[in-house]
Amino acid sequence: MTKLRAEVDVDAPVSQVYNQWTQFESFPEFLGAVKSVDQIDDVRTLWNVSIAGREHSFYADIVEQVPDRQIAWQSTDGKFHTGRVDFTPNAEGTHVALEMEWEPEGLLEAAGAAIGIDDAQARTDLRRFKEFIENRGSATGEWRGEIHGGVEDSRPGEQSGSVGA
Structure with a gap:
């Protein structure tokens, strides 16, 4: 199992930074290994990535999402x-702190993780995210709904937002 943590300070309000992070389909613009992300619904995404020259696809579900705090x-x-x-x-x-964990597949991925290539890539990706949002001056969209335990929290009288708004 490989774990990493990367952090960056972004010169933008927390709501703007958070709103941009909810726009998963924009990730290829600043995340190096990500080729595409398709937002299936409010909870489910389909990722296409290239790691050590190998293409991978996987589904990921949002398990927790609290506006301006965490995804x-x-x-x-x-x-x-x-x-x-x-x-x-x-x-x-806004301080952005990213934590990830994954299982490397194959010798190249395991070697890359062992020598810190993944950590360096995460730091580079967060710097690119910082530049992306600071240069734009606004988020490309927003989704302000909440998800707890992988289920959207749609309380009566509250608006959950919309994907890609």
Whole structure:
């Protein structure tokens, strides 16, 4: 099992940073290994990634999502992958902390994880995310719903938001 943690401070308000992170289909613009993400519904996504020259596809479900605070996910088939990103307001704008865990497949992925290539890529990806959101000045969309235990929390009288708004 491989684990990593990467962090970055973004010069933008927490709601703007969080809103951008909810736009999974924009991930290929700043996440190096991600080729595409399809938002199936509010909870389910389909990821296509390229790792060590090998293409992988897997479904991941959002298991926890609280606006301006946290998004956590877990793969449901294919490549084992789990993670979370926390958003914390600070003097610079927003502190973003990413944690991921996955099972490397094959010698190249295991070697890359062992020598820290994955950690370096995560730090680079977060810097690219920071540049993306700071240069844009606004998020490409937002989704303000809540998910707990993999189920959307749709309380009466509250609006959950919309994917790709």
